[in-house]
Amino acid sequence: MSHREEFNQKLKGFKKIDKGYKPPAGPVVSWNDIAWHFKMMVSNNDAKSAGGKRKNLERTDTLGVHLASAYNVYDTGGASLTKLGQFFETFSPYLKDAILDGRMALLQRGDFIPEKVSDIDLPKDLRTSSAAGYYLSSAELKRVIEECKIDGAPQDEDFNQGYGQFNEVMDTVLSKCTDYSAAQLTPVNRPIPQEKLRNTPVQRHRDATRPKFLNGGGRRECM
Amino acid sequence: MSHREEFNQKLKKLKKIDKGYKPPAGPVVSWNDIARHFSSLVVDTGAKSGRDKEKNLRRTDVLSVDFSNMFDVFGRLSLPTKLGLFFEAFSPYLKNAIIDGRIALLQEGGSVPEKMSDIDVPENLRTPSKEDYYLSSTELKRVLKEADIDLVTMDSDLDHGYLQFSQLMDLIVAKSTDYRALELIPVNRPVPQDKLQNTPIQRHRSTQPRSPVV
Secondary structure, three states, rough: OOEEEEEEEEHHHHHOOOOOOOOOOEEEHHHHHHHHHHHHHHHHEEEEOOOOOHHHHHHEEEEEOOOOOOOOOOOOOOOEEEHHHHHHHHHHHHHHHHOOOOOOOOOOOOOOOOHHHHOOOOOOOOOOOOOEEEEEEEHHHHHHHHHHHHEEEEEHHHHHHHHHHHHHHHHHHOOOOOOOOOOEEEEEOOOOOOOOOOOOOOOOOOHOOOOHHHHHHOOOOOO | OHHHHHHHHHHHHOOOOOOOOOOOOOOEEEEHHHHHHHHHHHHEEEEEOOOHHHHHHOOOEEEEOOOHOEEEEEEHHHHHHHHHHHHHHHHHHHHHHOOOOOOOEEEEOOOOOOOHHHOOOOOOOOOOOOOOOOOEEHHHHHHHHHHHHHHHHHOOHHHHHHHHHHHHHHHHHOOOOOHHHHOEEEEEOOOOHOOEOOOOOHHHHHOOOOOOOO
C-alpha cells in the first residue's frame, strides 16, 4: 500500500462527527459507573441463603445461586440463574444489538469515531468495565430495557419478575451514577433518531394494548 | 526513523489537544514518584510480626500478611491488611475515574491517543508508568474521597483501610516532586468538575443533615 493510500485510509478514521445528536432528557451515565455499582450490588454467583429454592431464585443480590449441596448432593458444579440473572442473560445481547443497530446512542469524549461499527469495542455486558470510556443516556437505556421486556417472553411469569427486579436494580444503580449530561459527548455508533423508526417494540406494544375504539375498530359509522 | 514511523508521528500531531485544562491548586506529582515511594513504604506481602492477628491486619507497611506458621502448619495463609483491602478496591476505581475523565491524566509530550483504550493506564499506584504520567494531588485526593463514599459505607475494615491509605497518600505526595510549573497536557480529555452532576461527593453532601437555620 502506498503512503498516499495509507494516509487516505487513516484519514477516513476522522469521520464526520454527528454533532446533531442530543440525548433525551435525563442523566447521561458512564458505562464504568454502571458496571461498578452493579457489581457492588449484585454478585455473579453466591451460595444459597436460608429459605427455599424459590426464595433463593427470587434474590436480587446475585445473578446465580449455588443450590447444588441442598438439592443434589452429586452435582457440585454450576449455579442456577436467579430470575434477575435470567433477565440479565437475555438483556445483555439485546443491549449490544440495540447499540450496534443504532437504536440507542453509545457516547464518548473526544472526536474519533471508528470507521466500522464492528470496530467499536463494546463491553460484554453492563457488569463489564469499558476501557474505551463509553457513556449511555439513562432514558435510552430504560427504553431499551422496556423493549427487551416486550420482545422477550411477556407471558412468562419468571421473565416478567426478572424484568421488574432488573428495572429496580437499574433505577438504584442509575441514581448512584455521576451525571455527565453537561459534558461534551459525541455518539460513536451513529444512532438513528427514534422518530425515523417504525414498528419498534414500544410502538407495537402500544398498538396492541390500545383500546379498539381508539383504532377506529369499535366505532359505528354515523349515517 | 522509517517513513512509516515518521508518517504515524505526524498523524498523531493532527489530534486535538485540550489546552483549556488547568489542574486545581496543589502539587502535580508523577505517577512514577508515587509508585516508587509507595513501593518503598509498603511491601506487597510480609511475614507476620508479633502474635496478635488483628494487630497484624492493621499494619500500614504491608498489603497482605503471611500467617502460615500461625494458622496452618501445612500451608500458607495470606490475608490482606485493611490497607490492602482498600487498595485492592481503589485501584480499579481510580482506573475508571481516569477513563471516564473524572480526574486528569497528564503528560509532558504533545500527542494524545485518539482512543481512550489506547491510553496505557498502569494497573495501580504501585506500578510504574511507562508513559511518564502525572496526576494532580488535589484531584487524586478527591477521587479517594469519592471511593470512600462509593465503597466504604457499612464496612468498617474498608473504612479503616481508607483512613490508612489517605494518610499514606499524604505522606507520599509530601515526598514527591511538584511538577505543577511544567507545561503538562491532559491525555484523557478530563471533564470539568462543574459539568458533572450527582457525583459521589454531591450525593453524599445532600444526605448530610442540614444545620438548623437560626
